[in-house]
Amino acid sequence: MRATIDAPTKELTPDSAPEPGTGHHGQRFLVGDTVYIRPIELFDAKVGASWRDTLFPQSPDRVETWIKEDMVKQKDIQHLAIVRKADDRVVGSASIARDGNVANFLSLRVDPLFGERGKAWAAEAVPMLVEWLVDERQRPMLSMFLPADEHEILNAALAAGMQETARFREMLEKDGKRIDRLVLTRLNPLWVQTIGDPNSVELERTGTGQARPIPPKLTIEGDPPRNAVMVGKRVYLRPEERSDGDLVADLARRETETFFDIGRHLVSSVSHTHWTGKAQKAALPSWIWFSVCLRENDEMIGSVGVINVNYQHRYAETGSFFQRQDYRGSGYGSEAKHLLLEYAFEHLDLHMLQSWVYFPNTRSAAALRKQGYKEAGRINWLYSHNGTFDNFVLFDLLREEWRAMPRAEWVGPTGESAQREADAS
């Protein structure tokens, strides 16, 4: 005989479910001692404040709209509720972002109003999620970013086989103090057997590793270049504009170096223009790029930017790319980068910047060290590449460190004649 479903049908519509505490009945995985994990459903909108990871208050109607219109379209992010078994109260959420079929990122949010109890629930959820995603669903790796003071969750993560591979200094702000953020990863042991332990892959370093003096602030004689935001001796930064798209597309086709990223890309002008316009529309943009132009003739030679800007914790990630190959390796990049750092630290008031560099790109890593960045660790297995998964080296730079770096001096009465070659040796 066919078995019948082992719970009353009315359980299927939680609005009419009268018996709190039965929500996990029948569930065969992701059920712990005090909490269980299930997908976010529309009715969870009513208690959004307990699980939505947002700084701002959102009404149930707004959360419902987010579920219906945004969440359901996020094919690469799964949102799950952490629910208390005793009474089916939603106490937090977990989301899993997939990046290709290698990297998976877990983020957890438990309602802070539950205090220490909430942290214990998060600590209970971590090993269940790690085991499900890595061992059962066979993802090669799962990573999580965790505030360094979350000891209970950290211990649970370490007990579940995660390893700390990086520490970003002072990335988060809590109760007026700066807190480090840890990168934790569990590698699938079967994949370690197949392709080896990535922690034994050594980072190749080139250059001296020493920071060099920063070009000093410049007082411009005469008018600034058109639309400039930051001006240096040889280059200036201005907003990206429509006509940059054609140049970027043309230069992408001329690229001969393949090691910056995983191979060369062909960029179209129409999509460059689209994404630039979109980023600039935001009231608080999280993606801020500048075109780097030569002062002598206003030609665009590269791009620098801050991405994933977090205005609450005041951190961001930096990026740069010099489309013009003939301007690489001659100090233009560092000059532009320091203009960007000045913008990020002094104009946006950011406290900390991070940067991620693909292991083979030793030149960019050496440039970051010269600019004052410090190594924060590594994150393994982000990309699939030629018979293995590739690793990234992580850097951070604090505003106070950048401010304390020695400034080079301009020689000459106008301040524009020549830079002392402090780095000539």
Next chain:
Amino acid sequence: MMCDAVRHERGNRSTPDGGHHGQAFLVGNEISIHPIEKEDAEAGMSWCDTPYPLSPDSIARWISERMVHDRDTEWYAIVRRVDDRVVGSATVHLHEGTAWLDLYADPLYGAPASRWRGETLSLIVSWMVDERAARKMRIYLAADDHVLIAAARASGMRQTARLREIYDHAGGRVDLLVFEYHNTEWLGALGDPMETPLPRTGADQPGSVPAHAPLPGDPPRNAVLIGERVYIRPFEREDAEREALLSRRETEIAFLAGRQLDSAIEINASRSAEERRALPQWIPFAACLRATGEMIGIVDLFGIHFRHRYAETGSYLLRPEDRGKGYGSDAKHLLLEFAFDRLGMHVVQSRVRFSNTRSAAALRKQGYRDAGRLTWTHPVDGAFGNDALFDLLASEWRALPRRSG
């Protein structure tokens, strides 16, 4: 000086024999490859792979509103070097380490169009796999496209499957061949997926098709097709809640490579979006028991292609205790009747993971035939696993013995 050359070319893309100058990669003997730009809309009929006439305005709108949003797909123009004329397009879809390539060249060019596609194929294969680190590249080719098949072989691609009579070409049916190119270093790390044996269980013999069950009274509410024990009907909102709940009760891990958690709201969102389409590409049915009206599973057609009249089939029983009792096959034959007799499909295909021997055995029993494999489709046991492909022609299904009712 390089910047002069750049200035010369900007806005001068139509200058004959200039467009590829300075391009450092993706330049062949006769053609070069450029990203699609808005001005290419003017000659859209030379590169848009559509059977319908589309004005330059429509194509320009598609470029600026749709193309730029799709971050998993890259569109390129195939450009003839002698005069910078756009003669075709290459579309690369990147998913889970696989690069899928689609090639189109304006058929009005005749034989040269095949040659240009072949040249494009060899340029893109080495770029995507050797430089941009896709683990493999895959292309679907018509079995009568000899020039492109030769180009694929010359580029190191290997045939992994043959799906019979997929394409309708000038009144005749033509097979579809799957070709794949594997990254050499991954082959070294994981071994050759073409040599992995396909595990088999079951008798491999097709069974019979359940007879039409005469109705003693009225059909079940909203039924579309009815068998002896099960019927299929359109999905309803409440079905998704049941599916979501039962996904949390799943006890079988191996055949899916891990259990999934589905939310009702996500299930309903994707189904209702599909139902709004005039010509759906995905048609899911709820499979229900006639005795109780209970929904026990899902059977669906997806990747539906109305012009060539083929589709892919899928089925899933929600509760472990309903599996292995023939309900799945009963529901599947109703789906096949819908596909072949109502929609007029000529052939259907199906794919299952190598490890899922039970579903493969069920397909063989339902009359499907082994058609080959798609390799390295999902991570499993510290490596990438393969999928087995199956096909079934309408004529074969119609010829299967019918059980008496």
